[in-house]
Amino acid sequence: MDKGRLIVFSGPSGVGKDTILKKLIESDDTVKLSISATTRPKREYEEEGKDYYFLSEDEFLKKVSENKMLEYAKYCSNYYGTPIEPIERWTNEGVDVILEIEVEGGQKVISQQKGVLSIFVMPPSFAVLKRRLEERKTDSEDIVLGRLNRAKEEISTAYKYDYIVVNDDIDNCVDDIKAIIKADKLKYKNMKNFIDGVMAND
């Protein structure tokens, strides 16, 4: 069986990443989402190994020192990171693993890992992104403006990604991602083993 691939998935806050990925994994069981590890306390509604892997700071830093984290960062005195082991287990089973990650972490992974497929989600326009952020209602006007400025910074790094999808229509966007994953498997380098097999049995 062919190995699955690691897919780095980024895009600005409010662009709809969670909704896109939810739809994608619901409709395609050869794709799974990477689960982050964190040292922050587990909330009541959260599930170990589903929402996060919850680790003590010692456990987390041990994994870091043993190179068992693909990337990690500290926010608000808690560590967050991407454990390598589950990704390797799934990709060895032929499953594609999507890592939803902000652009800095994403770029670390893209530059350090071989054969990563990277996808950046764009809003159709800033006007749409602003409306989506405002519709959340939970955020003040200042926070919305901050997120829009942050979105500009993030979009300015989109050139580091292999593919750009636009979340205009959610179903089209999911179809685009499926096409990207399908096409990637058909690249010559990923079909070389198949060709060699045919040639060996002439």
Next chain:
Amino acid sequence: MDKGRLIVFSGPSGVGKDTILKKLIESDDTVKLSISATTRPKREYEEEGKDYYFLSEDEFLKKVSENKMLEYAKYCSNYYGTPIEPIERWTNEGVDVILEIEVEGGQKVISQQKGVLSIFVMPPSFAVLKRRLEERKTDSEDIVLGRLNRAKEEISTAYKYDYIVVNDDIDNCVDDIKAIIKADKLKYKNMKNFIDGVMAND
């Protein structure tokens, strides 16, 4: 509107290229087939500008000298070639143009033209290819063997193509080609204009 792209499409005799392309253009009106020019006499059932552009040898060679042929070759004292003008007209209209071509011509086009997308069709195995060639009945055993040897030569050049599709199931194969064309449009370099447009209207 984004320009269409030129798609070079090759694969061994008997692999089912014509059937695949017929299904593809029937189900997708943003894709057209490139029409070759030839100096061989028009057969009764053939249509000018549909099956071929039928040219005199003088007309053909004039186009060659004026660099109006993407590639050309001579078989059995007749010239065959790919006129550039219709390809440019269609790609300027945003249509993707597929050029079905043997591997030598295909490689010329791939190496000379910028931004060509290239796809090579594989049989699932030599056994299947042999059966398909034998089923034609019109060819003698010698000709079938010759075509199989030629197939090996052609497949040995598949590494020059961007993508490999397998004609195991015709519908899957057409879906694979559609995914490749869709994904290609989502590559960063092809989405750069869109991103620039969003950033310019913040």
